[in-house]
Amino acid sequence: xxxxxxxxxxLGLMGFVFAALLALASDYFRxxxxxxxxxxxxxxxxxxxxxxxxxxxxxxxxKLIAGEKESTGCTVxxxxxxxxxxxxxxxxxxxxxxxxxAVRCGANExxxxxxxxxxxxxxxxxxxxxxxxGLACLYGCLGYGDCLCVCPFDAIKxxxxxxxxxxKKCTACGKCVTACPRGIISLRPxxxxxxxxxSSRDTGAQTRKNCPVGCIACGICAKAVPEVFAVxxxxxxxxxxxxxxxxxxxxxxxxxxxxxxx
Amino acid sequence: MxxxxxxxxxxxxxxxDLAINQPIEETNLPKQVVIPLSQHVGAPCRPLVQKxxxxxxxxxxxxxxxxxxxxxxxxxxxxxxAVEKHLVFSGQKxxxxxxxxxxxxxxxDSIKPYPVLEKISADEIIKAVRExxxxxxxxxxxPTYVKLSPPPGKKIDSIIINAAExxxxxxADYRLMLEDVFNIAYGIDVIKKVLAVTKVYVGVEDNKPIxxxxxxxxxxxxxxxxxxxxYPQGGEKxxxxxxxxxxxxxxxxxxxxxxxxxxxxxxxxxxxxLKTGFPLIERVVTVSGKHLRKPSNLKVRIGTLYKEIxxxxxxxxxxxxxxxxxxPMMGIAVPSLDVPVQKGTSGIIVxxxxxxxxxxxxxxxxxxKCSQVCPMNLNPNFLADYAERGDWKKxxxxxxxxxxxxxxxxxxxxxxxxxxxxxxxxKKKLT
Numbered sequence: 115x116x117x118x119x120x121x122x123x124x125l126g127l128m129g130f131v132f133a134a135l136l137a138l139a140s141d142y143f144r145x146x147x148x149x150x151x152x153x154x155x156x157x158x159x160x161x162x163x164x165x166x167x168x169x170x171x172x173x174x175x176x177k178l179i180a181g182e183k184e185s186t187g188c189t190v191x192x193x194x195x196x197x198x199x200x201x202x203x204x205x206x207x208x209x210x211x212x213x214x215x216a217v218r219c220g221a222n223e224x225x226x227x228x229x230x231x232x233x234x235x236x237x238x239x240x241x242x243x244x245x246x247x248g249l250a251c252l253y254g255c256l257g258y259g260d261c262l263c264v265c266p267f268d269a270i271k272x273x274x275x276x277x278x279x280x281x282k283k284c285t286a287c288g289k290c291v292t293a294c295p296r297g298i299i300s301l302r303p304x305x306x307x308x309x310x311x312x313s314s315r316d317t318g319a320q321t322r323k324n325c326p327v328g329c330i331a332c333g334i335c336a337k338a339v340p341e342v343f344a345v346x347x348x349x350x351x352x353x354x355x356x357x358x359x360x361x362x363x364x365x366x367x368x369x370x371x372x373x374x375x376x
Numbered sequence: 377m378x379x380x381x382x383x384x385x386x387x388x389x390x391x392x393d394l395a396i397n398q399p400i401e402e403t404n405l406p407k408q409v410v411i412p413l414s415q416h417v418g419a420p421c422r423p424l425v426q427k428x429x430x431x432x433x434x435x436x437x438x439x440x441x442x443x444x445x446x447x448x449x450x451x452x453x454x455x456x457x458a459v460e461k462h463l464v465f466s467g468q469k470x471x472x473x474x475x476x477x478x479x480x481x482x483x484x485d486s487i488k489p490y491p492v493l494e495k496i497s498a499d500e501i502i503k504a505v506r507e508x509x510x511x512x513x514x515x516x517x518x519p520t521y522v523k524l525s526p527p528p529g530k531k532i533d534s535i536i537i538n539a540a541e542x543x544x545x546x547x548a549d550y551r552l553m554l555e556d557v558f559n560i561a562y563g564i565d566v567i568k569k570v571l572a573v574t575k576v577y578v579g580v581e582d583n584k585p586i587x588x589x590x591x592x593x594x595x596x597x598x599x600x601x602x603x604x605x606x607y608p609q610g611g612e613k614x615x616x617x618x619x620x621x622x623x624x625x626x627x628x629x630x631x632x633x634x635x636x637x638x639x640x641x642x643x644x645x646x647x648x649x650l651k652t653g654f655p656l657i658e659r660v661v662t663v664s665g666k667h668l669r670k671p672s673n674l675k676v677r678i679g680t681l682y683k684e685i686x687x688x689x690x691x692x693x694x695x696x697x698x699x700x701x702x703x704p705m706m707g708i709a710v711p712s713l714d715v716p717v718q719k720g721t722s723g724i725i726v727x728x729x730x731x732x733x734x735x736x737x738x739x740x741x742x743x744x745k746c747s748q749v750c751p752m753n754l755n756p757n758f759l760a761d762y763a764e765r766g767d768w769k770k771x772x773x774x775x776x777x778x779x780x781x782x783x784x785x786x787x788x789x790x791x792x793x794x795x796x797x798x799x800x801x802x803k804k805k806l807t
Contacts, residue, residue: 230709235794240797252468
């Protein structure tokens with residue numbers, strides 16, 4: 115019994131001594147931090163995705179206080195977070211256009227035309243370096259899912275060799291945009307649901323040979339809905355600033371059905 | 377006597393017998409050539425011709441103002457059909473000039489021989505080499521005039537003529553040594569004059585005894601070095617280490633250790649340009665393969681499409697499965713036969729379905745063989761692992777940028793891992 119008691123007393127004393135030392139140390143080595151950082155951190159989603167361009171949420175918070183970032187800078191948080199941040203920072207409330215990732219290729223596993231068999235490292239970045247992974251189209255999706263691997267929100271899944279964006283989960287952080295070696299994924303406004311599902315800059319004749327669903331730059335969409343669609347550099351493009359225009363005529367008339375709505 | 381060699385390396389089957397006794401042959405005049413504007417290391421050229429222009433043989437069709445670059449020339453006479461993006465061997469599309477032949481082969485007016493060596497200054501030679509668009513013809517395609525003008529403060533004391541030709545299948549340099557030795561000798565004299573160096577070594581692998589004897593007879597005042605037959609003996613850094621026992625520092629150039637190394641074909645091309653005035657518009661290419669009906673060494677005009685060349689070699693017996701540009705160790709499988717021969721294309725190797733094995737990569741078993749054979753003293757297994765995990769920072773720490781992509785690690789790997797491809801990916805991400 116006595117041994118036990120001694121041990122408890124000694125260990126207890128040691129505990130108190132170290133606790134006191136730690137308390138002193140935490141006071142002595144204290145780092146002065148703007149109290150607003152903690153408050154901003156509470157508002158931010160805390161995903162540390164880096165979509166804002168800062169190294170993480172904490173970095174964003176300190177940059178916001180330093181005036182290097184806007185209160186609308188957090189794409190993940192959207193309008194809600196932007197409102198709270200602007201109130202906290204005493205800035206005027208700004209509207210955020212909610213964005214979402216869009217895959218600009220429509221050739222899934224069955225439609226893809228292959229001219230060579232690729233036998234190598236199974237990632238898009240590696241396949242793209244070697245003869246374009248055997249795909250006939252040098253602009254199309256390779257299908258190895260580099261985008262899926264980097265998505266911090268689990269918003270991408272591969273369906274039939276083509277990435278599909280989960281519209282509810284996607285926060286437009288832009289990680290997939292930079293991960294795709296062919297630059298197929300881009301961000302579009304959430305409410306403008308029309309996408310050109312092709313990125314090919316080949317001439318129309320070449321694209322037709324390479325892919326059954328590629329944009330052949332025929333310009334029919336630009337004739338049907340000239341306010342929104344335009345063809346440049348062998349590819350149709352959408353002017354996303356023209357909201358509220360009915361694009362159904364262009365979607366229906368597209369001969370290769372590469373304009374899709376999702 | 378111990379043979380001179382370097383640390384690491386592998387011994388792939390040579391397969392040189394296929395085309396070793398085929399003399400260099402002329403090729404048929406192609407109906408169309410595709411001349412990429414970027415066939416070299418450095419800045420791409422911008423086109424000097426437009427659609428519809430008439431061009432003649434040897435006319436400059438692309439040039440750049442940048443220091444590290446080399447102009448390109450038309451290899452045939454005819455009409456420019458288009459200046460557009462065209463597929464090249466790497467699978468990418470680059471700006472190219474497409475020329476339809478008129479069959480006349482008219483020579484461009486300003487092409488005339490340069491003065492003899494005694495009457496031309498070093499600066500004039502360097503200018504001539506630049507204007508002729510000469511690049512390293514061993515495969516790397518580094519502009520030769522840059523090598524001929526070493527940065528001030530770097531003293532070159534030795535010249536190495538690289539005639540190792542260590543890649544399996546290739547015989548282009550070997551045939552050139554036997555058939556064009558006078559141009560090689562003249563080229564060596566030119567390089568000696570420009571760099572003001574007297575010490576010249578010619579490195580030849582000991583699997584080419586005839587060439588060694590022949591060169592020893594025909595070349596004066598050079599030292600023929602018999603090299604151990606081992607891949608990658610012909611790597612620039614490896615041949616310098618072997619012959620002079622000097623190590624090119626990490627990220628450095630041969631000029632840093634006082635050496636300038638030239639491929640034997642480059643050397644012959646310099647002589648040809650000075651003697652005739654013609655720029656680099658054709659080169660010797662070994663077309664080989666076990667099932668190719670007529671393995672040959674052909675003098676091919678730059679821009680000729682692969683399919684025409686393979687056709688001329690009789691096609692293949694069996695099902696064509698893979699065509700490799702360059703040697704089988706470092707070469708790249710081409711995505712289509714509609715790609716043109718470039719200045720750096722030393723070989724076209726054709727494989728049929730039976731010869732191709734599909735490799736399924738397994739996990740690394742840490743046997744360490746890749747580290748043993750790596751001629752650059754790297755740890756390919758770690759590099760590949762980190763590259764697979766996307767840890768580019770760690771790849772850089774382990775010296776991924778020093779990899780010469782020789783392929784020894786992938787060749788030796790018992791788990792059939794795509795090590796070089798992963799390191800290439802890391803290099804791409806780091807630059």
